[in-house]
Amino acid sequence: MAEISLTAMAHSYERNPAGPEDYAIRQLDHVWQKGGAYALLGPSGCGKSTMLNIISGLLEPSEGEVLFDGKRVNELSPRERNIAQVFQFPVVYDSMTVFDNLAFPLRNSKVPKNRIRERVEEIAGVLELEDLLKRKARNLTADEKQKVSMGRGLVREDVSAILFDEPLTVIDPQLKWKLRRKLKQIHEQFDITMIYVTHDQLEASTFADKIAVMYEGRIVQFGTPTELFENPNHTFVGFFIGSPGMNLMPVSRSGDGVRFGDTDIPLSDDLRQRLAGLETDNLKLGIRPEFVEPAKPGEGAHPAVVEDVEDLGTYQIVTARLEDQLLKVRLSEDTRVERGQTIHLHFPPRWLKLYADEYLVEATS
Numbered sequence: 001m002a003e004i005s006l007t008a009m010a011h012s013y014e015r016n017p018a019g020p021e022d023y024a025i026r027q028l029d030h031v032w033q034k035g036g037a038y039a040l041l042g043p044s045g046c047g048k049s050t051m052l053n054i055i056s057g058l059l060e061p062s063e064g065e066v067l068f069d070g071k072r073v074n075e076l077s078p079r080e081r082n083i084a085q086v087f088q089f090p091v092v093y094d095s096m097t098v099f100d101n102l103a104f105p106l107r108n109s110k111v112p113k114n115r116i117r118e119r120v121e122e123i124a125g126v127l128e129l130e131d132l133l134k135r136k137a138r139n140l141t142a143d144e145k146q147k148v149s150m151g152r153g154l155v156r157e158d159v160s161a162i163l164f165d166e167p168l169t170v171i172d173p174q175l176k177w178k179l180r181r182k183l184k185q186i187h188e189q190f191d192i193t194m195i196y197v198t199h200d201q202l203e204a205s206t207f208a209d210k211i212a213v214m215y216e217g218r219i220v221q222f223g224t225p226t227e228l229f230e231n232p233n234h235t236f237v238g239f240f241i242g243s244p245g246m247n248l249m250p251v252s253r254s255g256d257g258v259r260f261g262d263t264d265i266p267l268s269d270d271l272r273q274r275l276a277g278l279e280t281d282n283l284k285l286g287i288r289p290e291f292v293e294p295a296k297p298g299e300g301a302h303p304a305v306v307e308d309v310e311d312l313g314t315y316q317i318v319t320a321r322l323e324d325q326l327l328k329v330r331l332s333e334d335t336r337v338e339r340g341q342t343i344h345l346h347f348p349p350r351w352l353k354l355y356a357d358e359y360l361v362e363a364t365s
């Protein structure tokens with residue numbers, strides 16, 4: 001196992017990058033600690049695979065350094081870095097049995113025969129492949145092949161890290177949740193550094209202790225699932241995490257805080273002071289649908305007209321218009337609301353976030 005550090009690392013696929021938009025990864029510093037279960041989460045094209053391939057050694061970054069336990073490994077191959085990588089599609093030897101597929105990485109590293117058998121059986125047990133050990137890989141289903149692929153990643157005990165690039169894409173939805181939990185168990189049992197790439201927030205939060213959210217070639221936040229939900233430090237994180245995502249309202253400065261249309265939203269003294277020190281006018285207020293509260297008419301309650309009600313069983317998502325802003329509000333199933341009705345909404349200050357140039361303006365108290 002290794003601590004993996006990226007220092008002043010950036011990557012462009014262009015020979016002569018002209019500006020930041022020519023970089024698949026914009027310059028960043030980041031540390032993946034030993035033994036962590038991490039997810040790298042972001043939309044298609046944000047740079048996740050590029051990042052993973054740079055860590056594994058399939059790709060050399062055009063700038064900066066990749067360090068394993070403090071030692072530069074930029075020029076080393078995945079094999080020399082001792083990295084196991086599991087890809088979106090299964091990589092198995094069709095003509096070999098499942099046993100031989102799982103044993104292959106161990107035979108390559110000259111592990112003694114007895115230990116190979118023990119370890120293959122252990123991993124086959126965890127992945128529920130015991131009954132298939134004698135079968136030729138070519139006779140397996142896509143799900144089973146991908147489990148073998150994962151097994152080949154997990155079987156070595158000496159790896160610096162295991163990297164997963166959307167490994168559950170080909171897996172049947174029924175099996176997906178089971179395998180996700182399984183990977184988590186494996187992490188707890190074997191204590192290996194694992195980095196798991198996905199564009200699915202549910203997959204990321206079930207697997208990882210900490211998630212790095214990538215957007216346009218940058219890690220915009222690195223935190224626990226709860227931190228990303230409760231305190232998104234970039235509007236993209238607010239929007240991307242949660243279902244539906246955070247309400248984000250463009251606002252302008254006003255005496256007490258900020259405003260949109262005729263609606264004034266006072267801010268705490270602390271946030272007002274922070275805001276006074278900022279030059280930008282690209283300001284947004286964010287609040288998650290879960291944290292908007294229905295209220296009685298009165299001070300601090302904003303009238304909004306219900307435009308849509310989506311009943312989701314145990315709760316409902318209400319779309320309400322407040323001036324020209326459409327807001328999503330999550331209400332319990334027993335709150336009765338109808339289209340066209342005027343409701344009043346309260347924004348608890350604790351859950352109201354201010355963003356300047358898309359980044360969170362942190363309150364100091």
Ligand SMILES: Nc1ncnc2c1ncn2[C@@H]1O[C@H](COP(=O)(O)OP(=O)(O)OP(=O)(O)O)[C@@H](O)[C@H]1O
Pocket residue numbers: 013024042043044045046047048049050051199
């Ligand atoms: N081999 C390549 N040559 C040139 N550009 C590339 C290459 N691979 C990726 N890119 C570009 O780099 C950017 C990041 O791509 P990358 O595949 O790392 O993103 P991703 O988040 O993994 O996306 P996806 O989930 O779709 O795989 C994209 O703009 C992509 O078009």
